[in-house]
Amino acid sequence: MRASQFHIGTLKEAPSDAEIVSHQLMTRAGMIRKLAGGIYNYMPIGLRVIRKVEAIIREEMNRAGALELLMPVVQPAELWMESGRWEQYGPELLRMKDRHGRDFVLQPTSEEVITDIARNEIHSWRQLPKNFYHIQTKFRDERRPRFGVMRGREFTMKDAYSFDRDEAGAQKSYDAMYDAYMRIFARMGLTFRAVAADTGSIGGTRSHEFQVIADTGEDLIVYNPATQYAANIELAEAPCLVARRAAPGRTLEKAPTPGATKCEAVSELLGLPLASHVKSLALAVEPEEAGKPVQIWLLLLRADHELNEIKAGKIPGLDHGYRFATDAEIVDHFGCVPGFIGPVGTAKPVKVVADRTVANLHDFVTGANQADHHYVGVNWGRDLPEPDLVADLRNVVDGDPSPDGSGPLAIQRGIEVGHVFFLGTKYSEALKATYLDETGKPALLQMGCYGIGVTRLLGAAIEQHHDARGIIWPRALAPFEVVVCPVGWGKSEAVREAATRLYEGLREAGVDAILDDRDERPGVMFADWELIGVPVRVTIGDRGLKDGQIELQGRGDEAAAKIPVGEALAATLARLAQAN
Amino acid sequence: MRASQFHIGTLKEAPSDAEIVSHQLMTRAGMIRKLAGGIYNYMPIGLRVIRKVEAIIREEMNRAGALELLMPVVQPAELWMESGRWEQYGPELLRMKDRHGRDFVLQPTSEEVITDIARNEIHSWRQLPKNFYHIQTKFRDERRPRFGVMRGREFTMKDAYSFDRDEAGAQKSYDAMYDAYMRIFARMGLTFRAVAADTGSIGGTRSHEFQVIADTGEDLIVYNPATQYAANIELAEAPCLVARRAAPGRTLEKAPTPGATKCEAVSELLGLPLASHVKSLALAVEPEEAGKPVQIWLLLLRADHELNEIKAGKIPGLDHGYRFATDAEIVDHFGCVPGFIGPVGTAKPVKVVADRTVANLHDFVTGANQADHHYVGVNWGRDLPEPDLVADLRNVVDGDPSPDGSGPLAIQRGIEVGHVFFLGTKYSEALKATYLDETGKPALLQMGCYGIGVTRLLGAAIEQHHDARGIIWPRALAPFEVVVCPVGWGKSEAVREAATRLYEGLREAGVDAILDDRDERPGVMFADWELIGVPVRVTIGDRGLKDGQIELQGRGDEAAAKIPVGEALAATLARLAQAN
Known part of the structure; x- marks a missing residue:
């Protein structure tokens, strides 16, 4: 072309x-x-x-x-x-x-x-x-x-x-x-x-x-x-991060946490690590028959983990659709405003699902179902019944052990x-x-x-292959594999002749090449082809030809290589063969 | 494949x-x-x-x-x-x-x-x-x-x-x-x-x-x-078929033509050739401004010619759209029911357009604008004014002289x-x-x-390339160029071997071939490939192989040719090269 x-x-x-x-x-x-x-x-x-x-x-x-x-x-x-x-x-x-x-x-x-x-x-x-x-x-x-x-x-x-x-x-x-x-x-x-x-x-x-x-x-x-x-x-x-649940080490205490509705704030206020906090997420499942009450579920995650809604949607009972509970539903079921709810002593019964890691925690912190208060030293079995269900509820985080048992995940x-x-x-x-x-x-x-x-x-x-100047096509996808850029196309017979010869040679070798015969300035040509992202560029000008040289540059190369004009075709093919 | x-x-x-x-x-x-x-x-x-x-x-x-x-x-x-x-x-x-x-x-x-x-x-x-x-x-x-x-x-x-x-x-x-x-x-x-x-x-x-x-x-x-x-x-x-209008040879006469609304019937009734009859087609052009009257046009064609509506639509005055006149409009303008109208003595003025041939006729027959009557011996100038317009109004017919002046059209x-x-x-x-x-x-x-x-x-x-058995693809369009039909694929190692060798040879030669390895009966295979229309079929069976022969047949050929098995590839390529 x-x-x-x-x-x-x-x-x-x-x-x-x-x-x-x-x-x-x-x-x-x-x-x-x-x-x-x-x-x-x-x-x-x-x-x-x-x-x-x-x-x-x-x-x-x-x-x-x-x-x-x-x-x-x-x-x-x-x-x-x-x-x-x-x-x-x-x-x-x-x-x-x-x-x-x-x-x-x-x-x-x-x-x-x-x-x-x-x-x-x-x-x-x-x-x-x-x-x-x-x-x-x-x-x-x-x-x-x-x-x-x-x-x-x-x-x-x-x-x-x-x-x-x-x-x-x-x-x-x-x-x-x-x-x-x-x-x-x-x-x-x-x-x-x-x-x-x-x-x-x-x-x-x-x-x-x-x-x-x-x-x-x-x-x-x-x-x-x-x-x-x-x-x-x-x-x-996401695996359970605690191999075995340890025995309780603290007594259950209700601590005042005024205004601290987020785990991060509670953690700071109480001086306890975030990983010892459990966050409580209230979900609602609409009844199958009209008139029946909404069912409230409480999902428990370690405070530094995030809910994976797809996984939640696979839990039997949630797998026909769920939504987050409304403030009114929370008050009704937990006897408490949002931000301080937890699994201990709910106003009405709720289904409790603990993430795998949460199920093995001890001495953890949760909302106390009382405004501006949290429980400290919460322990399964002692302070609240075992969860109704233990499930994988969370997103994997960097460094989690791999489910295939060999080393950390990235x-x-x-x-x-x-x-x-x-x-x-x-x-x-x-x-x-x-x-x-x-x-x-x-x-x-x-x-x-x-x-x-x-x-x-x-x-x-x-998205994977670009730099500040433009696209860097892998060879297999490039709109053209090689561009031949003659400098002074309109003025120099020698340039026209050398550029055309190389271009024809490339085409005969089965290369998808383009000859830039627009007679543009080198800056314009180079900017165009770097933006378009052609893998290999050959520049042919009178100055180089005087010394018997052309310039060859891969799209990702730092600088051009000077090549004897007699080796132009072979060197271009070799450079192209190295291209990704 | x-x-x-x-x-x-x-x-x-x-x-x-x-x-x-x-x-x-x-x-x-x-x-x-x-x-x-x-x-x-x-x-x-x-x-x-x-x-x-x-x-x-x-x-x-x-x-x-x-x-x-x-x-x-x-x-x-x-x-x-x-x-x-x-x-x-x-x-x-x-x-x-x-x-x-x-x-x-x-x-x-x-x-x-x-x-x-x-x-x-x-x-x-x-x-x-x-x-x-x-x-x-x-x-x-x-x-x-x-x-x-x-x-x-x-x-x-x-x-x-x-x-x-x-x-x-x-x-x-x-x-x-x-x-x-x-x-x-x-x-x-x-x-x-x-x-x-x-x-x-x-x-x-x-x-x-x-x-x-x-x-x-x-x-x-x-x-x-x-x-x-x-x-x-x-x-x-469509050219004028009468080089020069001849002088009137007959006087104008009104002839009774009871019930004869078609030119063919009039021609038979009067014993005059159809080509001496002129048919009158009344068109209507809606007024540009509402309230103004509809304009009636009368198009005249020789009775053995057909109106070309596209050509009519290019006549100045008709080029913004026209329709055929209604019976009421005809009665109003010609003072006569449809079937007997003509250009001589219309009740109201109408625009008359004569086809080129009609314009040069003499002694012709037209409707008399009176029920059950036609005029015989009508002549331009003498019995009615020259037409308002002469134009090419008709479809070309087989044998018309070519517009490029050399011989008849087909x-x-x-x-x-x-x-x-x-x-x-x-x-x-x-x-x-x-x-x-x-x-x-x-x-x-x-x-x-x-x-x-x-x-x-x-x-x-x-539509162009088929026969009773199916499609006959030109080679360039065929879904496959050659089909190799082994008879007894499941039974005979020799057949499998010969068929596969030919198939592989064709593929290596760049032929788009298909090997019918379905193990179907020959009748089923042949019917399928004749229906599908593959240009060349090679049949290989034990019976032929015993004599060292295969069968080669072009889709349009009357019969198969027996070819020595050693020449199978060369002969198939040669037959394919002859295909359209």
Whole structure:
């Protein structure tokens, strides 16, 4: 490609709504242009990256035996009603009516349609396993789209769906996708982790997220640097930090703690370490039948720990939904204003759930169910009954022992770019997607689903690979691998000749190169290509050519290397081979 | 690809709503599955063809210097209001509201968005010319979607948009696209014609359609077999068939023609050739100001010719819209019931437009403006004034002299798969898309737009290339180029070995081959692959191998050729090279 025949739309300034660096750099590099909130045009330079992402995904999906098809963007509501998601999906599901008043949705994913295909196409166990995927436009009507392509409304996703005879087969399909994803993100030159994850609203029993590591990520990843263990903090198991509960060492005392509603303030006031305080969180569960009373739960966590709401939502009794109790409900059940409640001597009975660590504490501090007072020296069994339930309620913190028993856990931030789910029969049951097994009996298809955010990957890669001057593309994703920058294109025949020769040589060697024949000043050219993030730049000018030299610089290199002009092609190829 | 790892979804029966052969065959071959009216899933075998179509288009678009980008499916209404198409576009434009109640459309084309991009990105004449294209999902909410992918609602289209400094530049861009389209459809192995076409509602001044020739096509193409002349019948110029008007030879007579309201009946009754009859069509033009009277026009055509409504709509005075006159309007203006009206002695004045041929007739027959009577021996000048206007009003008929002056015209049917338009400044004016010219003054961008119906091409190719057994794909579009059919895969090691060797050899030679390892009976395999339309089939069985032979058959061949097994690869490659 010659730059004069391409469209380079670099900008000095990022738009004011670009909060994160990838959004800023993608706009400034001319990769995207906003059309509406969360809806972007992908300009030629941005589309080049998308195509490289898609090609890697396609190759690895095909290698794993998945079959590409194409399901429509516009899908009839009937199938979504059949699965129940027409009701369950919130306003993110864009619904519309056609000219005849029939209901349709813009697909956010395609579980319903692929299950419909499977129930029509898969008749016999002989046809299994099957894995179908498509790379297609998706739409999610985010309430507040932002972060550029990271949380857009219209985006491109690769979604795959596997169909198997039984759980063991489905696990094999899941593992094959897991392995394909590992290859895909490795080939893209990204630093990433596969982490165990919560299955959320998609349902199913097992799931892994693929997280690109970046300080700006929205997800917290818990991992053991010494082993393979890694999980999203939503799921990561938090161990009990106290091996055995010690015998009481203090008597129970009620201490005045005027105005101290926060554990930190109580700790300071009483001169006792924060880790000896227990915080009391009152939750409410609405009754199943109208007219019955609200049920109040009390969750106990060590004061230096944080509640993990996903884990709380899995506790039997809380797993059909809960909310935080209102002030009135707290006063009613604890006989005390919020800020001083605790498990000892509640006004009405409440369900007490202790975090694993709390269950083994002794001589701890809790609210006294009396305004401006806390109990000190609280001990299980002696001062209050054993908790109704002991559970993992908290987020892992840095340094917690790993659940796999080897050393402390660490925490880092990540950007989710892929997700694999073991779905089981959730959709095949709803849509009655069966096949005839070897005995001729109908059996439900076992399913998995597997997504990769194609356009989001661009943002994630940039969050991980950039500096103050712009993007630093991994070679596999770069819009161009090499840029040849002739200085004085319009003036010097020698420069034109040397630059063109190198450019042609690179192209013949199969390199995706661009020749910047715009006749711009070096400063303009360099700023453009550093912003765009091309891995290798070659500068050819009269001054260097006089000494028989050209300049070669990797995007991350401190300085350019001077290379004899005769070695230009070989040296460029060698430098490119070293690029990430 | 091995068939056992692919999904082959051939069907014995076509769905009852499949009216045309391409719809029947695409469904039966397992290429498409209907999801909703005019909305299809593209199954793996169908998507393979789409990808081949897209690859050819992409290569030729890039070769012509066009730049690929990607514009969204969901587009904000504001831009469509700016162009005026929010109002003008009928119910085919699917409109919807997002969760915040803002108006959006599903794109049927992208003139508005690309013009918005251009006005933001193109600042200077130095950036011109530019041609941007994308291959993207489109949606048109057809009232009655049918004919499978030929008139669907959701479909894939390649649309390109060129931007130039002036008309001469825009003409160059147009010509480059015309040439690219010629290469594209030729590479696809299609018999097609580029025909001059009407610009219709897209606007602009010049346009060509690319028509795949097929008897089942909806369009009529007029062409000169001896020259390059070709035009859609909507546009094709119909010449005057009478070189000079002869002097009157008969006196004017009123003849009784009881009940004969059709020219054919009058001709039979009077014993005069149909070509001496003139039919009178009364049109009405609504007044511009309410309260003013409707204006009645009388269009005169030779009785054996047909009115071309597009041509009529271009006549000054009719070019803002017309309709056929009502019976009451006819009685009011002609003093006579419909069926017997004519230009001689109307009750009220009407505008008379004569077709070119009618203008040179003499001694002709027309209605007498009296029930059950016609005039015979009518002559211009003597019996009625010269017509107010002489114009080309009729459809060309087979055998008409060509407008380029060399021999008779022929007519054939075609399927429109591409269309190029010279748009001029229609959209740049509406959206104020300007650039700074060499003098630093803002000037409107000159535009062209260029579409290819990607998914429709599949249907068109099949309409042109099929027989009773199924599809006959041109090699360039075939989902697989060669199928290797082993007879007795499960039983014979020798068959497995020979088939696998040939299959691997084909793959190494870069052939897109499939090995049918399903262990089906030959009849089932042959029926599947003939239905699917793979260009070359190789059959390998124990019986042939005993004689050292395999069987090779092109999809259109009468019979298979026996080939020595040692020459299997070379012979298959040679046969494939002969395929269209």
